[in-house]
Amino acid sequence: MVSHRQGNAQRISALDERAEALHLKRDMGIADARAMHPCIDIVEADPEADRRLLEGLADWCDRYTPLVALDGVDGLFLDVTGCTHLFGGERAMLDDILSRFFHQGFDVRAGLAPTPGAAWAAARFCGDRIVGSGEEEALLAPLPLAALRIAPETRASLESVGLRTAGAVMAAPRAPLARRFGASLLLRLDQALGHLDEAISPRLPVAPLSVERHLVEPVTLTEDIERLVGLLATTLKTDLERRGEGARSLALLLFRVDGAVSRIALGTSRPMRDPRLIQKLFHERLAALEQDIDAGYGFDLVRLSVLAAAAFDMAQADLTGEVADDGADIALFADRIRARLGEGAVLRPVAFESHLPERAVANIPFTEAPRRITPPRKPGKVQAPKTIFPPERPIRLFRAPEPIEVPATEMPEGPPRNFRWRRALYRVTRAEGPERIAAEWWREAPGDPSASSRDYFRIEDADGRRYWLYRQGLYGGSQVAPRWFMHGVFA
DSSP: OEEEEETTEEEEEEOOHHHHHTTOOTTOBHHHHHHHOTTOOOEEOOHHHHHHHHHHHHHHHTTTOSOEEEETTTEEEEOOTTTGGGGTSHHHHHHHHHHHHHHTTOOOOOEEOSSHHHHHHHHHHTSSEEOOTTOHHHHHTTSBGGGGOOOHHHHHHHHHTTOOBHHHHHHSOHHHHHHHHOHHHHHHHHHHHTSSOOOOOOSSOOOSEEEEEEEEEEEOOHHHHHHHHHHHHHHHHHHHHHHTEEEEEEEEEEEETTSOEEEEEEEEEEEEOOHHHHHHHHHHHHHHTTTTOOOTTOEEEEEEEEEEEEEOOOOOOOTTSOOOOOSHHHHHHHHHHHHHHOGGGOEEEEEOSOSSHHHHEEEEEGGGSOOOOOOOOOSSOOOOOOOOOOOOOOSEEEEEEEEEBOOOBSSTTSOBSEEEETTEEEEEEEEEEEEEEOOOGGGOOTTOGGGSOEEEEEEEETTSOEEEEEEESOTTTSSSOOEEEEEEEOO
16 A cells, blocks of 8 residues: 555555455545554655656657546546557547556556546546547436536535436436536536547647658667668658658657657757768767667667758759858858757857957857858849958957956056966066957946957067957046956967
8 A cells, every 4th residue: 555644644645456455445544544444554645656657658648649647646537639540540549549558567557538537437437448539428427426527625515416427417417516616516417428529638749740650570779770760751751841841859769668758859950851861960969878778679660850940951962963151061060069068069159239358258068059141142243342350359268257466567457567367477568459349338347347349459568469458447446456367378
């Protein structure tokens, strides 16, 4: 038996057939149960472990339909509309589900009906039963009130007035029922009978495109999985071409014969539908996760899904059959590195509008960087390009300026004669500057050191090494002495 704490008492939350044969019931106190049978075994409930197990079973049920939802703490809803013919019909699908669960060590009950409410009642009160369209009322009539999924308080109130079955509630006038017991009772009744629609919210987003392959013999080798990915991607290409789209996010689902599911996802920097390229990306991903994927007794179902898609722009080739280089090779290289090492393995520098050097450029993930588009050339007179020489900047810019010690200067506004940086003393032989850089006006906040103006100098020491340092603040301008920082080094 499994126990849980309810209020200040420890009660039975679940029990097996042997415990039921001893006339023990759910919600019975543990003290009473031990008094009746001192030798019973009781295990403390672990709701989090039960939740993980139920979610794992929901992932496994994804082999039948992508519309799988959790039902409380011990049930699942599967919307199999349009899926039963793939398994030989409703009875064949139901038998397959029950058989596979039995071989995994689970004792389950299942019901199939046109409405979620009728299916819930069939599974929990009738066991293995298929309810046809229009048979919902005949199913529910002899069942107890709990089959309507109503609150315990409402159920107790109905029983107190002699309404003990769902059929008795259906035969009673609706207006007095709604007035006395609330609208939720009639809502549950109408949902079970199919008078009102009841939507099932799947726990995972439904992929717009999916292809799968059922295997007679389970596969365990990575090479076999990669070959199946290529075959599935070839089938997926036809659907993507028909929609004029390319995949931006893909997921590979590997269903193991004993119920475990491995879900492998990857993203692309630009829309893709070439099976060869998709296979290369999953080759890298599978190589990175080889130690984490446990094939067990093998995978008998492999599914490739498109989680996100975007418009696919066809590139026009010239007369020689060559297509202008638009960075596709670099994008594929970045995608393969990201598939092997993770999303943050490849970054791209992007310029931002800021006067401060450390804020003018940021490294962002490759897929989030804006794609550079070369504008088409306009016919007409060709003008000579304008030459603009930007200010000289160091090859290596530090992520954060490092403080340095400046003992003296030639003049208050001039460069230092020498400085100490990282415990070493450097003697200045040449200097250029200053170049004043100030933060944007909206950053001029009191107490923000990055908001004050900076005077940058290009410095060369006695050994020919060149540095980029700046002075923050002015001598004599305030009671706080200026501070010096090293911001970068030249080649």
